[in-house]
Amino acid sequence: MKRRDFFTSGSLALLGTSLINPLSVTANNLQSRKEKTAKNIIFMVSDGMSTGTLNMASLLSQRRNGRQSNWIKLYRENMGRRALMDTSSSNALVTDSAAGSSAWGGGVKVPNGSLNVNADGSFNKPILQKFKQAGKSVGCVTTVSITHATPAGFCVNNKSRGDEYEIAGQYLDLKFDVMMGGGSKFFSKETRKDKVDLLEKYNTAGYTLVANRDEMNALSARTDKPVLGLYAQNGLPYTLDSMHDEALQKSVPTLAEMTQKTIEILSRNSKGFVMQVEGGKVDWAAHANDSAGLLYDQIAFDDAIKVALEFAANDKETLVIMTTDHGNGNPGLFGSDKDFDRIQHFKHTNDWILNGITNKFTTAQVIERIEAAQGYAIKAAEAQTLLSAYTKMDGDGLYNPYKLPFQQLAQIQSSYISVNWASMGHSGDFVELAAFGPGSELLMPFVKNTDLHELMLQASGVKSV
Known part of the structure; x- marks a missing residue:
């Protein structure tokens, strides 16, 4: 069936929305009624995206390309749901990415630096493990290392986000269906401190390993093997630098391309899929006060949003969530x-x-x-x-x-x-949150980051285990 363009003929109206009745707020900040079960969930994180980042990227896109960002277009057309989200961790108003992602991933606020591990050492089961156990296909794609805090927060328990060598090993037995991004140095025997050849272990365990854009594009959507795609030793190159480097364009896929390929693979599962998409280099650019790095990577993230929203509009069974774990630098x-x-x-x-x-x-x-x-x-x-x-x-x-x-x-x-720029670090701002598709009606105008864990489970009809 020919896919319809999400951005023509008012096709956003395919899924529509209804107004929120403020009197229907429940104790846990979720609306009690649910219109339709979400078979699939695409959870999109522009890491470190201050409100000014979202605004300026749309302005740049409008003035450079003649079109505003897909995220802002969603707002202008009054589609889906929009909210503000509190991002605090268990021990600070200003969160880091580990605690931020763990709030969504484990449903509990944890201390900064921790991945789904509470202050007393107890664990909170990560959400992709829950969905995998429920029979859904799961995966993560990112523009930084796949072992970095944001993808790891949906996947594993670890007391230290900094132990990416250990996290690379933790992923092995989970056999999540698709994991793509950078971070090959955490898997390779040449760069691992313990000289363990994790790549060979993944190969022996039945994974399909891909190392560049051509290999990724050659992946068949029919593959029944888990996929590990590693396209850089650490983080992927900044989008703007890749745009003017033919070698990088040929070897490194864009976030939108990784998102498209992952959806193709995961959507074969009749029970549905759940995936996280992270624009991680947005955060790295904000820490560097690198305006061009920031805005072009935010636009690249927005290109991935287009892929997700077009799939959801045609599929009609997919919930798309778009947000950030925290602000960073507060540029304007x-x-x-x-x-x-x-x-x-x-x-x-x-x-x-x-x-x-x-x-x-x-x-x-x-x-x-x-x-x-x-x-x-x-x-x-x-x-x-x-x-x-x-x-x-x-x-x-x-x-x-x-x-x-x-x-x-x-x-x-x-x-x-x-x-x-206001700083070179994270902020404690309430941040933008948007949802589109079945289950979006559960979103209230103001939520805690931990509320999204239960929202995803409730929207998909999966019981917390």
């Missing part, structure tokens, strides 16, 4: 449209710029590199400020192993693109 547009429009023509991220500079550069070379990458020429004094940081190597930012001057470049850059 403050100033000139003309300056902001410069981002439309960027070729590379701040990450690409700074990783290519050394303390041997001259100020002229710094100016030239930035102009080639982003189309504007900074002042000599500003270039000297960046160069001086390469003698100290004490830059801030969570994913900054070489201590590069990300914050300094973002501050300089603000006068050229009109984007400013």
Whole structure:
């Protein structure tokens, strides 16, 4: 059957919605009535997406491509449900990704840094294990390592999110149907600290291993083997850098492509499927105050949203949930449209710029590199400020192993693109949450992050075990 385009002829109305009666709020913040069971669930996480990130990405898409983001289009057409979500962990108003994903995955607030492990050491069963036990196919796709906090929060119990080598081993016996992203270094004997060849263990256990875009595209939707796709040693490249690198485009699939392929494989199960989709590099860019990295990866995440919503509109049995685990950096547009429009023509991220500079550069070379990458020429004094940081190597930012001057470049850059940042870390903001499809009627206007665990189980008719 020919798939109908989700974005033509008002086809969003296929699933529709009804108004929420505020008097029907139950004790656990879920609406008691449910219109239809969701056979499938696609849970989409733009990690570290502040409200300003969602806003600016839609503005950039509108001005660059002539169309607003699919997420904002959903709002403008008044489809599905929209809510605010509290993101706190058990020990802090400002959560990290491990506790954030565990709130959804295990249904209980846990301490920051923990994956479905409570302060007393007890475990909360992760939701993909519950759905797998119920007979559904399950999987995760991400633009960071597949062992990172957000996918792991749906999959495993571990007292430390940082033990990605151990998490890579924990996935083996679970035999989830599709796991795709980066993080090959946590599986390879060449890079593992214990020199264990996990890739061979996965191969022996019957997994299909794929390592690039061509191999992923060659996967048959009829495969009955679990799939492990690893496309980078750590996180995948930033979208903007890939857009201007043919080799990366050929070797590394986009998040939308991974999402499409995973849906093709999982949807063969007559009992349905549940999958998590994470735009993890949005968070990494926010920690670096890298505006171009942030906005183009948010747009790439939005492309994956389109894939999910089109499938749901045609399938009519799929609940799509779109949200974030927390804000990060709280960026915003403050100033000139003309300056902001410069981002439309960027070729590379701040990450690409700074990783290519050394303390041997001259100020002229710094100016030239930035102009080639982003189309504007900074002042000599500003270039000297960046160069001086390469003698100290004490830059801030969570994913900054070489201590590069990300914050300094973002501050300089603000006068050229009109984007400013509040911090380089997570925020305690209430965040955007949207739902579309059967089960979306359960969503109330304000929820706790833990409410989504029960919402998914209730929407799908699966009992908590």
